[in-house]
Amino acid sequence: MFDSSRFKRAASLVQTSPEGWPDAPLQQDGVHEFYAAQGQDGSAALAPPLALALLCAVQARQPGEPLLWLRLAKGKQARQRPYAPGLAELGIDPAAIVLMRLPDLQSLLRAGVDCVRHGGAATVILEVDGRAPAFDLTASRRLALAAEQSRTMVLIVRSGADPAPSAAHSRWQVASAPSVPLPADAPGGPVFDVTLLRQRGGREGLNLQLEWDRERGVFRAPLSRGRPALPAVRTGDAGRRSAA
Amino acid sequence: MREGAAPPDAAFALIAKQRGAQRIMALSPAALKLGLAAGMMLADARAQEPDLAALEHRPEADRALLLRLVEACERYTPMVAPQGDDAMVLDLTGCFDSLAMDETGVLDDLARRLSRLGFHPLAACAGTPDAALALARFGKRSLRELPVAALGLGEDVHLALKRAGLRTIGQLADRPRAPLAARFGKAMSVALAHLLEEQDRRITPHRTLPPIWVEQRFAEPMATVKPLLGVIAWLAGQARDLLVARGRGGRRYEVSLFRTDGHVARLAVDSGLPLRDPADVVRLFRERIESLADPLDPGFGYDLLRLSVPLHEDVSEGQERLDEDKSGRPDLVPLLDRLQVRFGAECLHRFTPRDEHLPEYADRLVPAASRPESWPQPETGEPPLRPLFLFDPPQPVTVLAEVPDGPPRRFGWQGRQHRVVRQEGPERIAYPWWKTVEASGPTRDYYRIEDEDGCRFWLFRHGLYGSEKADPRWYLHGVFA
Numbered sequence: 001m002f003d004s005s006r007f008k009r010a011a012s013l014v015q016t017s018p019e020g021w022p023d024a025p026l027q028q029d030g031v032h033e034f035y036a037a038q039g040q041d042g043s044a045a046l047a048p049p050l051a052l053a054l055l056c057a058v059q060a061r062q063p064g065e066p067l068l069w070l071r072l073a074k075g076k077q078a079r080q081r082p083y084a085p086g087l088a089e090l091g092i093d094p095a096a097i098v099l100m101r102l103p104d105l106q107s108l109l110r111a112g113v114d115c116v117r118h119g120g121a122a123t124v125i126l127e128v129d130g131r132a133p134a135f136d137l138t139a140s141r142r143l144a145l146a147a148e149q150s151r152t153m154v155l156i157v158r159s160g161a162d163p164a165p166s167a168a169h170s171r172w173q174v175a176s177a178p179s180v181p182l183p184a185d186a187p188g189g190p191v192f193d194v195t196l197l198r199q200r201g202g203r204e205g206l207n208l209q210l211e212w213d214r215e216r217g218v219f220r221a222p223l224s225r226g227r228p229a230l231p232a233v234r235t236g237d238a239g240r241r242s243a244a
Numbered sequence: 245m246r247e248g249a250a251p252p253d254a255a256f257a258l259i260a261k262q263r264g265a266q267r268i269m270a271l272s273p274a275a276l277k278l279g280l281a282a283g284m285m286l287a288d289a290r291a292q293e294p295d296l297a298a299l300e301h302r303p304e305a306d307r308a309l310l311l312r313l314v315e316a317c318e319r320y321t322p323m324v325a326p327q328g329d330d331a332m333v334l335d336l337t338g339c340f341d342s343l344a345m346d347e348t349g350v351l352d353d354l355a356r357r358l359s360r361l362g363f364h365p366l367a368a369c370a371g372t373p374d375a376a377l378a379l380a381r382f383g384k385r386s387l388r389e390l391p392v393a394a395l396g397l398g399e400d401v402h403l404a405l406k407r408a409g410l411r412t413i414g415q416l417a418d419r420p421r422a423p424l425a426a427r428f429g430k431a432m433s434v435a436l437a438h439l440l441e442e443q444d445r446r447i448t449p450h451r452t453l454p455p456i457w458v459e460q461r462f463a464e465p466m467a468t469v470k471p472l473l474g475v476i477a478w479l480a481g482q483a484r485d486l487l488v489a490r491g492r493g494g495r496r497y498e499v500s501l502f503r504t505d506g507h508v509a510r511l512a513v514d515s516g517l518p519l520r521d522p523a524d525v526v527r528l529f530r531e532r533i534e535s536l537a538d539p540l541d542p543g544f545g546y547d548l549l550r551l552s553v554p555l556h557e558d559v560s561e562g563q564e565r566l567d568e569d570k571s572g573r574p575d576l577v578p579l580l581d582r583l584q585v586r587f588g589a590e591c592l593h594r595f596t597p598r599d600e601h602l603p604e605y606a607d608r609l610v611p612a613a614s615r616p617e618s619w620p621q622p623e624t625g626e627p628p629l630r631p632l633f634l635f636d637p638p639q640p641v642t643v644l645a646e647v648p649d650g651p652p653r654r655f656g657w658q659g660r661q662h663r664v665v666r667q668e669g670p671e672r673i674a675y676p677w678w679k680t681v682e683a684s685g686p687t688r689d690y691y692r693i694e695d696e697d698g699c700r701f702w703l704f705r706h707g708l709y710g711s712e713k714a715d716p717r718w719y720l721h722g723v724f725a
Contacts, residue, residue: 039697043660045699047723047724048725050633050725079635079636080634080635080636080722081636082595083630083634084597084606085597085603085630086631086633086722086724088620088621088630089622090632090725091622093619094595095616095618095619096616097595098576098580098592098594098612099592099594099609100587100593101591102591103591111583111587115579118578118579119573119574120573175697176697176698176699176700176725178696179666179694181666182668184668185666185667186627186666186667187627187666187668187692187700187724188627189627189628190628190700193698212725214622215625
């Protein structure tokens with residue numbers, strides 16, 4: 001069960017907690033995994049889980065606290081580069097981010113543990129691409145222990161891999177969802193389709209659509225247009241989904 | 245004459261191709277004894293000595309060897325400069341106390357170390373660099389015995405002096421200077437003054453002098469790297485005293501490890517903030533030593549360790565403010581220093597805005613140590629207009645559009661078809677023709693696109709249909725969240 005006293009600060013993914021939704025989905029001193037949902041053809045979009053992780057990190061951090069983002073310098077990931085104007089458009093201050101590009105996965109994990117252990121950053125985001133056998137249970141346990149010690153939130157963004165056992169406190173699967181169209185059928189703001197795959201001591205299998213409200217800095221249910229969010233629908237509960 | 249296939253006592257020549265002929269550039273001592281001379285054709289020399297071995301003359305390798313020796317001689321003084329192709333000058337002013345040797349002691353030590361490496365050094369000590377060089381070159385004991393060639397003023401001047409009956413520097417020194425200067429120019433009096441230790445000439449050291457350096461000599465060479473960090477800590481403590489006295493802190497520390505056989509290894513660490521505390525310095529050096537691709541090889545041992553601070557800055561010893569540091573998190577700078585030492589400075593970045601028109605140049609990665617800059621706020625009420633990730637280079641896609649200059653209906657990327665459900669555009673971004681007159685490129689029409697799965701893309705048509713291109717191509721430039 002949760003030890004609620006340990007939650008110093010929690011990033012609230014949604015404003016109001018729907019039924020069955022954990023009080024504090026992202027524990028400040030925990031490790032959280034964001035998996036890119038794989039399409040039928042095996043392709044996985046990296047942008048949605050990464051954006052969600054960044055936005056959670058921004059919500060959890062206090063002004064002035066830096067954010068560390070670790071990614072590989074080579075490989076499939078590196079072909080798409082983080083675009084700072086795009087970060088600013090999402091409401092993330094690019095000046096708060098320190099980006100590390102590392103030569104290989106081993107260095108990435110080593111640097112990641114060092115960053116978490118140091119505790120100088122509010123959040124450390126690690127991008128792990130592919131199956132990554134080096135990122136095993138031991139590696140994630142090491143991160144979890146370090147996170148607990150230094151009160152640093154660790155967000156791991158995985159793409160091109162099936163969810164594997166790890167020491168993470170929660171595990172999410174993230175995909176893009178159709179946005180709320182603007183006038184003239186223009187694409188709207190980012191909407192994420194989020195599934196809670198695993199939560200330590202909590203419920204699983206929750207599915208949720210979240211729209212990011214940049215001006216207010218909160219997530220809300222799409223189509224609610226600023227009304228209090230009523231987003232959570234358990235998977236398979238088709239009747240209530242249509243009501244939302 | 246260390247390298248090459250021939251043993252040291254064999255006769256061999258170093259040759260280079262000059263104007264189509266193989267000419268001898270240098271000869272081994274054994275070959276010189278056979279009566280050969282540098283400058284001969286190899287064919288002529290082989291006519292005398294059919295078995296003469298010939299090796300390629302590589303001046304750049306000679307130069308590198310000389311510079312290695314120069315670095316090794318920094319054990320005596322930091323003021324060491326290479327001189328010509330085959331000599332070096334050491335400025336030993338003020339160094340004898342710390343070396344605990346006198347002039348002959350230094351000469352003997354230098355000769356011993358160099359001959360151990362297989363060299364036959366000629367060394368001399370004098371008041372000026374030119375006098376010392378001339379004494380060593382011509383092997384004389386006093387300046388007055390030197391031939392006039394020691395002036396180094398060119399063959400015709402030397403010949404003219406000899407014709408006038410002046411054969412040694414002593415004879416020249418006894419004569420009044422004014423007629424000499426009138427006959428041979430000002431260069432003569434300057435060269436003579438330099439040679440006779442009347443006027444000093446500055447040398448430019450091979451490596452610039454660090455403003456702060458401390459060193460530790462060992463009576464017995466240190467044969468393992470284990471005590472290295474302890475010595476560095478001790479030296480850093482001394483450097484701290486020097487830095488405190490000046491109110492400075494080091495931004496860059498460098499350790500030179502002098503091996504007994506003349507090899508010098510250098511390790512440097514950089515820090516984001518001025519450092520003084522030995523513990524911090526040692527932590528960075530530990531990181532540096534652990535991250536070395538090929539570990540330090542102490543060989544026969546290190547007998548001198550020097551810690552220098554080539555870069556230092558003022559340390560503001562300000563009072564801590566009460567209203568600062570709300571988060572209570574430790575400072576990130578030491579962590580970034582450590583990571584930078586281990587993974588290289590090119591790994592750590594920060595984003596900086598750039599006032600550029602083309603989207604791919606609108607941001608830039610700068611070293612993490614630089615000051616963060618503020619970013620413009622996005623326009624309220626608009627969805628994100630710029631993607632989270634940018635493809636570099638843009639990915640070519642196949643697009644199906646209703647009309648050639650209209651928005652796309654479908655597009656194919658990486659073997660997958662995406663049906664466009666929503667789109668907005670075009671956002672026309674022209675090539676910045678106002679910057680350079682001659683440079684020009686096609687105009688880009690950007691579309692924000694959402695497919696049936698909810699994935700959002702940033703596509704552009706490269707070139708205006710009809711006026712710029714008959715069949716403009718499409719590219720995927722970025723993906724939105």
